[in-house]
Amino acid sequence: MSIRQAMLAILEQGPMYGYQLRAEFEQRTGETWPLNIGQVYTTLTRLERDGMVEVVESAAEDGSDRTHVSYRATESGRSEVSEWFATPVPRTQPPRDELAIKLAIAVTLPGVDVATIIQRQRSATMTSLQDYTRLKRTGRAANPEAPEDLAWSLVLDSLVFDAEAEVRWLDHCEARLRRAAADRPAASAHATPTATPETSDGVAR
Amino acid sequence: MSIRQAMLAILEQGPMYGYQLRAEFEQRTGETWPLNIGQVYTTLTRLERDGMVEVVESAAEDGSDRTHVSYRATESGRSEVSEWFATPVPRTQPPRDELAIKLAIAVTLPGVDVATIIQRQRSATMTSLQDYTRLKRTGRAANPEAPEDLAWSLVLDSLVFDAEAEVRWLDHCEARLRRAAADRPAASAHATPTATPETSDGVAR
DNA sequence: CGACACATGTAACACGTTACATGATTTG
DNA sequence: CAAATCATGTAACGTGTTACATGTGTCG
Numbered sequence: 121m122s123i124r125q126a127m128l129a130i131l132e133q134g135p136m137y138g139y140q141l142r143a144e145f146e147q148r149t150g151e152t153w154p155l156n157i158g159q160v161y162t163t164l165t166r167l168e169r170d171g172m173v174e175v176v177e178s179a180a181e182d183g184s185d186r187t188h189v190s191y192r193a194t195e196s197g198r199s200e201v202s203e204w205f206a207t208p209v210p211r212t213q214p215p216r217d218e219l220a221i222k223l224a225i226a227v228t229l230p231g232v233d234v235a236t237i238i239q240r241q242r243s244a245t246m247t248s249l250q251d252y253t254r255l256k257r258t259g260r261a262a263n264p265e266a267p268e269d270l271a272w273s274l275v276l277d278s279l280v281f282d283a284e285a286e287v288r289w290l291d292h293c294e295a296r297l298r299r300a301a302a303d304r305p306a307a308s309a310h311a312t313p314t315a316t317p318e319t320s321d322g323v324a325r
Numbered sequence: 326m327s328i329r330q331a332m333l334a335i336l337e338q339g340p341m342y343g344y345q346l347r348a349e350f351e352q353r354t355g356e357t358w359p360l361n362i363g364q365v366y367t368t369l370t371r372l373e374r375d376g377m378v379e380v381v382e383s384a385a386e387d388g389s390d391r392t393h394v395s396y397r398a399t400e401s402g403r404s405e406v407s408e409w410f411a412t413p414v415p416r417t418q419p420p421r422d423e424l425a426i427k428l429a430i431a432v433t434l435p436g437v438d439v440a441t442i443i444q445r446q447r448s449a450t451m452t453s454l455q456d457y458t459r460l461k462r463t464g465r466a467a468n469p470e471a472p473e474d475l476a477w478s479l480v481l482d483s484l485v486f487d488a489e490a491e492v493r494w495l496d497h498c499e500a501r502l503r504r505a506a507a508d509r510p511a512a513s514a515h516a517t518p519t520a521t522p523e524t525s526d527g528v529a530r
Numbered sequence: 531c532g533a534c535a536c537a538t539g540t541a542a543c544a545c546g547t548t549a550c551a552t553g554a555t556t557t558g
Numbered sequence: 559c560a561a562a563t564c565a566t567g568t569a570a571c572g573t574g575t576t577a578c579a580t581g582t583g584t585c586g
Contacts, residue, residue, distance in 0.1 A: 121423075121544090121545075122421055122423035122426050122427070123421070123545085123546085124545090125427075126426050126427075126430055129427075129430045129431075129434065130430060132434055133434065137565080137566090138565070138566065138567090139564065139565055139566085148429045148430055148433055149425075149426065149429055152419070153418075153419075153421045153426070156546070156547060156548085157565085157566090157567095158546090158547075158548080158549090158567080158568085159545080159546060159547075161565095161566065161567060161568090162545085162546090162567095162568090163545085165567095166544085166545095186554075186555080186565095188565075188566095189565085189566070204427070205427070205431060205437060205442055206442075206445070207445075208445050208446040208448075208449035208450070209423050209424045209427065209446065209449075210449070211449070211450060211453040211484075211488065212453075213358075214357070214358075214484065214487070215420055216327055216328070216358045217483060217487075218326075218327040218414050219414045219483075220354075220479070220480050220483040221327050221331050221354065221358070221480075222327070222330075222331075222334075222409070222410070222414065223476075223479060224353045224354055224476035224477070224479060224480050225331055225334045225335060225353055225476070226334075226410060227472050227475055227476050227479065228353055228472040228473055228475075228476050229334065229337050229338065232410060237410055237411075240411070240412075240413050241413040241414065243413075244413035244414075244415070244416070245413070245416060248416040248417075267432050267433040268433055270432055270433075270501070270505065271428075271429035271430070271432050271433050272429070273501075274425070274428060274429060274432065274498055274501065275425050275426075275429050277494060277497060277498075278422060278424075278425040278494050279416075279419065281490045281491075281493055281494040281497070282419070282422075282487075282490055283416065284490065285486045285487055285489065285490035286486075288486055289482060289483050289486040292482060292486070293479055293482075296475070296478075296479070300475065326572090326573075328573085328574085329573090342537080342538090343537070343538065343539090344536065344537055344538085361574070361575060361576085362537085362538090362539095363538095363539080363540085363574090363575075363576080363577090364573080364574060364575075366537095366538065366539060366540090367539090367540090367573090367574090368573090370539095371572085371573095391537095391582080391583080393537075393538095394537085394538070
């Protein structure tokens, strides 16, 4: 649902055609979320159907006489954009987190080696983190003053913050599982139920 | 794509029918990611088509003579699950982050009050954080020893880590924007173009 | 009995990806 | 000129949500 609004928002800069829209989007987000060109056209069609944009056949501005199928945001479109900016992204129904789902299920199944899953995941994520920092050094020399480069840089930071949070969470999970295992040591290998005393957890909460 | 694997993984516990699968899933993830019952059936159909599960008409175990349409994981299904657990969730194409996209575009558009967007978002996210901690206190009395409750608790922690990372990122963005504004002070309020020396145009790019 | 939860589906739609078709323009 | 890139689409498929239809079991 965010592509639609993003495209509409970019149209605030003026009428554009499909390819241009994709270029503008990717310039701001880097190679992070490549935007499928097919989807650009289908989304534009739906936006037009919903009265958010209208077609403006425009000559290419580069002098050639080629015309493109450009789109311009309508009044409705512009108001949808400002509402998008004015409303915080809700956390009521966060997108499903595959890693969280995976671990949540893993800890409930017998015979699944959760510790290994965690270690592999952390190692993969830390590799990504290194890639991100490498990207930040290499990054788009250009001029860091330009808003598009600032945008891309912020997106990159967002990925870093996210990956760091994931690593922290993995450490946290590891610790909690270790404590849980310490409380009832037999449960791992040969499945001895050990009758769990009272409620004396130690798992906190 | 994660629901499919999650359902398949849960079937490792033994044959189940639609409603049961949903209940097992939601018990592990709390009310975080409610699983649509319609999707359960369509996903089961596709899993069967792909040879991952097979139907086992089973009598309900609670004594009643009612039979349910239960599914059991096949050999292929089981191997897909173990591969799922063995492979880290890749960060190569992370799911699109609506907030990051929104801010990335916002900073490149003239006349958008990014500072306000950030403040509103942070305030909304911190409210969610409070809800999470309240949930952690209230949480599912039951017994925290039970693996399902541990799972749900880890998921909740994941939400917290995520929200905290978001707040940190918002602070980070705010700081960077303040620095950028300090470097070229005129750009904010009354849209004074200040003629940006060399490349002219003001629209940049 | 009537309301409600359980249980199994189907249809319609939105969104997203991959792949293909078809031209025009640019460039080695 | 041939190949690559730009540009605009369409078709097929997977996934996800919402809504509807239909029937069974339970409980006040």
